Amino acid sequence: MNLDEELRAALRREDPSPGFANRVVARAQAQPAGQPFGFRLFGVRMMWATAIAAMLVLGTSGVFEYRQMEAERASRDAVLALRIAADKLNLARDRVLRRTEN
Amino acid sequence: MLTQGIAAALPKLKTGEMTDDPEQFAELVREHQAMVFSMACRYLRNRALAEEIAQDVFLQLYRKLPSLESPDHVLHWLRWVTAHRLIDHSRHEKRRPQSPLEDAPEPAAVSAEGADPLLASMLRDLVAALPENARVVMILRYQEDLDPMDIAKALDMPIATVKSHLQRSLALLRDKLSRTKGVGI
Numbered sequence: 001m002n003l004d005e006e007l008r009a010a011l012r013r014e015d016p017s018p019g020f021a022n023r024v025v026a027r028a029q030a031q032p033a034g035q036p037f038g039f040r041l042f043g044v045r046m047m048w049a050t051a052i053a054a055m056l057v058l059g060t061s062g063v064f065e066y067r068q069m070e071a072e073r074a075s076r077d078a079v080l081a082l083r084i085a086a087d088k089l090n091l092a093r094d095r096v097l098r099r100t101e102n
Numbered sequence: 103m104l105t106q107g108i109a110a111a112l113p114k115l116k117t118g119e120m121t122d123d124p125e126q127f128a129e130l131v132r133e134h135q136a137m138v139f140s141m142a143c144r145y146l147r148n149r150a151l152a153e154e155i156a157q158d159v160f161l162q163l164y165r166k167l168p169s170l171e172s173p174d175h176v177l178h179w180l181r182w183v184t185a186h187r188l189i190d191h192s193r194h195e196k197r198r199p200q201s202p203l204e205d206a207p208e209p210a211a212v213s214a215e216g217a218d219p220l221l222a223s224m225l226r227d228l229v230a231a232l233p234e235n236a237r238v239v240m241i242l243r244y245q246e247d248l249d250p251m252d253i254a255k256a257l258d259m260p261i262a263t264v265k266s267h268l269q270r271s272l273a274l275l276r277d278k279l280s281r282t283k284g285v286g287i
Contacts, residue, residue, distance in 0.1 A: 004244075007225055008244050009222055010229075011225070011244040016152075016153050016156060020131070020135050020156070021131040021132045021135060024128075025128045028124075028127065028164040
């Protein structure tokens, strides 16, 4: 027995049941990916454009939000610094007044 | 090999127009259905499951068609996708028990006179009991008549690995068959 030949005979191609191609075509047409290629390409491009636009909007609003928070914090720091300076000046003025009275 | 159907379909492959023409696509499916279905059938030993997987492969082809550039590209792509889908199926789905060939039952005795359906069925059972990669290599070698170099290309596998799978699988098959009364190799 020639094993190679026996294997070739045993593993030779065979056809699927009749109507296989028609069943595949029916399934292909039923799925959304069966739309014309141009339409699919348009869909893919639209998806990318939407994703990029969303990223730009999110990125821009994020930067704007960050800058606003920074400005508010700087303004709070400035007010605090002024209050500290005013307290020190008041303290110095009180001391000067007390010495002049003495 | 350029057959008439696929050659006729070639000019439309790049533009994706085949996906708009059901008859062209059906022709392409008829062109390759025996190869894809037989690979699945030999691998799984289950016609219903083989047909299901073959249909899935062709649906994937339908989506992929616009990017395939030639009949050879289609053929290579179909072999690659079918082989990997079958390997993935048996690894992940676990629908069929995986048992090493050493554990497979001894085949029934057959007459040694020429090709006979019982021997063919026994060989199909033994091939189907091989490990996943070895099984696909054997199917591509003996169903598709590919040489080890082409199998290595089709599966993205080193050629030494392909040769090793072939040698080991053939040795196992010979061993199994030689233990069977009446089959001399």
